[in-house]
Amino acid sequence: MKNTFGTSVAVTLFGESHGESIGVVIDGLAPGIPVDHEAITHMLTLRRPNGRISTPRRESDSYRIVSGVVENTTTGTPITILISNENVQSGDYSQMKTVARPSHADYTAECKYHGYQDSRGGGHFSGRLTAALVAAGAICRSALERKGIFIGTHVKRCAGISDRSFGDLGEDIRALGEKTFAVLDEAQGERMREEILRAASEGDSVGGVLETAIIGMPAGVGEPWFDTVEGMLSHMLFSIPAVKGVEFGAGFAIADLTGSEANDPMRVENGKVITETNHSGGINGGITNGMPILFRTAIKPTPTIFQPQNTVDFKEMTNAVTEPKGRHDPAIVHRARVVQDAAAAIVLCDALAMRFGTDFLK
């Protein structure tokens, strides 16, 4: 379905980096959900570049909800959010860049769109579109919180520095919600930022790992085949530009464990089934087991670097050298984390509506 994702609750994403507006339609959210503008603005702010570790480009990301919400409450019909692109120096489109930036989508866009793509600023491929996804996700996240479902993501690793592991999830998720640079251990966060600045000073960039925890999901959501919770989440998560891997629970580390180490022993506690460890990441056989959902994504370093790189001019079909100028992020992992929260929130709303009906989140 290309730019639409979801079944009962679906998002449709549109826009280009240097077009008039980007935006999103969220369809299928239950009626009667309060739309918390503070929460939307907060998540958009966390996504925005800020401080010395981000691009100096400033976007106000002021959004407008043009349908589906009346008196700050969802009506149950499609919610459309528009975010204008301000101060774009759109340049002359006729001078389309035909020198591909390595590890960007310039060349693949050409293969798919045959020269008609809007190549200014990455066009439809731009990370800028995640602002719209974040706005949609903010509404979904608020809806989930009313049902006792909470989502939090931290920068688990950046530039070779690791954050501490999740501890008390309720507490950690709450704390992450307030942080601009989302780490659980501030000292490690400081070291990460130093590394980002060092890379920036060399015209280079760094990547990282994002880890998400979700608490409060009821057991019994998801399907054994195809629409596993892992499958639906990963399908969405790989749309976040720069994600090159997704793992659940113990993830790739589970490959080196034995069954006796990897299995999660079970126990009844307070009339509820729990597992003593959570290597499964809250999902067995594709279906939630009531334990926290845990997953991580690999975020590649920003492909735009200020160093000469070998590449091609795909129109002339000749070799070329590119050395970008302009404003770019030496790291996006800390900005991507709210996108990850948002993406997860949208998928969970859909899975819950499929399981329990369209009024469930009301």
Next chain:
Amino acid sequence: MKNTFGTSVAVTLFGESHGESIGVVIDGLAPGIPVDHEAITHMLTLRRPNGRISTPRRESDSYRIVSGVVENTTTGTPITILISNENVQSGDYSQMKTVARPSHADYTAECKYHGYQDSRGGGHFSGRLTAALVAAGAICRSALERKGIFIGTHVKRCAGISDRSFGDLGEDIRALGEKTFAVLDEAQGERMREEILRAASEGDSVGGVLETAIIGMPAGVGEPWFDTVEGMLSHMLFSIPAVKGVEFGAGFAIADLTGSEANDPMRVENGKVITETNHSGGINGGITNGMPILFRTAIKPTPTIFQPQNTVDFKEMTNAVTEPKGRHDPAIVHRARVVQDAAAAIVLCDALAMRFGTDFLK
């Protein structure tokens, strides 16, 4: 869509481990594709338990195509493949097991199906269903090969032992096709098998990592948002029981690289755009770039082990101890690799038909 996956080419999977039959419907494959029974049987044989490192249960996996194929050629209408479950000791269904096996789907099945699930042998969650997926994938794979697209998977890692990396992909893929235990370095494969036997002797099990390479895919397939090639493949791959992670190209290792290390320099070679490295795994911005597609999955150790484990009786809601008896695999990573080939083949047929029309694979 639950047990159906795909848009233009779709598979529908059905059956239970101890039911009458398992099977699959492949819908949307172009007419005129030769159905190579040798290739199907070969892939089914590779999936089957064999040798001392697998369960002693023997399944003949003889399949029957009951629709969509005439004179060994696809008609263009749904292809239905049935595989009978032979010699199942079905036992008495009324004595449904209510003691959950840790890290199996027993408890989540209960949460979703409220006691009506067929719990014999894992029921619909059983890895046995992958036999049907493999049969479907074998037909898709043959269709791709006629278009010059080849898929190969090796056991990249098992029980802590690593296989060598891919070298000449054409050659490696060809060689893997013949191997029962698919490694590129036979000496490492022998060490893996030793470790599997050692785990088995302790009533334990081991996991691993599977790595897949796909050559020949045209550039320009996939979508920038949501139906990225990574997203579609991962959605399917997480349906393979035991997969807990999916990564493309450099995967999680890319998190520790800088942009100057991670970016793939580009070059024109023989009138074709290529990249000098392939950290992107053949995909940029969700769209194929014409380079080989590379991905890895994390396979957890078989959860069935012959040791006592703490668990629950979810009907009585009491703590319990389980110690399985019967026949099980101390490792499934080597069997899962043909499932991974099959899963990839199905997704690629769908992506190609969406891009180039329903006659493309004819």
Next chain:
Amino acid sequence: MKNTFGTSVAVTLFGESHGESIGVVIDGLAPGIPVDHEAITHMLTLRRPNGRISTPRRESDSYRIVSGVVENTTTGTPITILISNENVQSGDYSQMKTVARPSHADYTAECKYHGYQDSRGGGHFSGRLTAALVAAGAICRSALERKGIFIGTHVKRCAGISDRSFGDLGEDIRALGEKTFAVLDEAQGERMREEILRAASEGDSVGGVLETAIIGMPAGVGEPWFDTVEGMLSHMLFSIPAVKGVEFGAGFAIADLTGSEANDPMRVENGKVITETNHSGGINGGITNGMPILFRTAIKPTPTIFQPQNTVDFKEMTNAVTEPKGRHDPAIVHRARVVQDAAAAIVLCDALAMRFGTDFLK
């Protein structure tokens, strides 16, 4: 989605008239629904040719459920039903008929499948596949009846003879369930059968109109745009071979009414909102209003007639004359009515599961 239809509850249809088996997968039906074999057999019997007004070909339509049902109860996983094709005189496939039968799908099948279609007996286009749809619909219908939702279809018109209109719907639906030739007025039914026999004696065929009533549907099901109840039902109904029109409530007759005549006045009765007339057919703005759903389909006369007809040989691209031999129905309207019941039942189960969750029909 081609041969799969539905979102939360979906059917996948497969098979060919002269292949080994036809069949259907029903996916997404709630667990715990009793599977009433008598009801399935009854509906299959009603679809089967019978008496002098149908083809002398006899099909036993014995079906086998090979997955998704344990102890005559749905498990919640895909239910697969197989119906063998018995006594097919398959002939030699290599002698594919290339002389198109007028108003059949022979020529369009060629345009789509390029000569690879199974042309024996209509292949995948055969009305025979509706037997599988009926079997699936029988299970769905039983599930609906447990919720107080009842479906009945009568031959509203055949060969120019009209049945009386629906009266007491509960009573009429009950009575129709037992009838082989489903009319409300037996005298009119007798006249219809006479006309069918007269057409048969001339080597000709007749068509008709089927009218369906559904009682007990809760209000608030369906969507304002695209997934209107009318849209979903009609999408499915046009799959029934021979259907050339679908109308709801007053249907095409509403075109000649004024607003004051067409509008349905509303009233509160026993604490429930009802309408005094039902020109809307139980649906306003795409959504059920709690009144009976009413719709009609136009069934064209069987295109196979025993008279010479001008046509083409699409392989030779020459004009030709066809004069079929063999066994065919002079009318199918009376057989199609259980297919219509089945089709409606499947769509309603899907719409209800989307609205109220996957456990709703449990």
Next chain:
Amino acid sequence: MKNTFGTSVAVTLFGESHGESIGVVIDGLAPGIPVDHEAITHMLTLRRPNGRISTPRRESDSYRIVSGVVENTTTGTPITILISNENVQSGDYSQMKTVARPSHADYTAECKYHGYQDSRGGGHFSGRLTAALVAAGAICRSALERKGIFIGTHVKRCAGISDRSFGDLGEDIRALGEKTFAVLDEAQGERMREEILRAASEGDSVGGVLETAIIGMPAGVGEPWFDTVEGMLSHMLFSIPAVKGVEFGAGFAIADLTGSEANDPMRVENGKVITETNHSGGINGGITNGMPILFRTAIKPTPTIFQPQNTVDFKEMTNAVTEPKGRHDPAIVHRARVVQDAAAAIVLCDALAMRFGTDFLK
């Protein structure tokens, strides 16, 4: 999929009658299609109320394309069109009308949205949203015309007066494109308008029948089951407010024909297979046969009439009388015809892209 329709080419519709904007996202249209603003404006103008036979409310319907189009050419990424709601006297939302207008969606909206719906002016159910559908359809229609596919709709019947039948389709379609009140016989059109005015003078309204012809569609498009061309078109057409019936070719009249009358004899003409009659409406077995596609819809009379009507207050659950005031159309059939053109154009673009790939319309 609720407010999204289509598979390879999909539209997402959003907005409310009295909200800030209505709009549409068209996703999946090939890159490189010229966007003809004159054609869009022309179709929007035809949909707009005009003359004495329509509501005196004036909407300028000025639209803005905010994504997916660069230099008046499609980029291949989602095209978003916004149409502002001007001069809406939004009133006070807190005074939601709870007295249902008969045969409107007021009551069903309540059943679905539980009081949260935007009830001003019909909200999301408003016919106003068809302006966005028309804008999207205008782009799709232009794309089809470049491929030689032309669509035209006339008012076949209105207030009991019939237009003449289609004659030379190419000529008729061309002529209809220019007409505000689309009839083939102007004298009959004049009589229709008189009847509309007479109904208006009595505070009443009238309905009608719309007939659409499509020429130039290649043979071999559509599917035998479920995604029949009839099924896909009807699914979309029933979203047009007021449509209560859809019929193809001879439609309901075919029910009274014999097979020998109804069958379309075939012939080779200029190396192409044609049928001598077209009772099939260009579709056999769900698949286009290369002949013109013909269908008709039943349009109910505008439910808003200026006469007292019995109804209910669904909040108080009491009987009530409603007598609307304001501005409304005594007929919408002549305005709905461009909506029908647009709806058909969108569905055909999707069917063609599914069949021949995403570049087909380029």
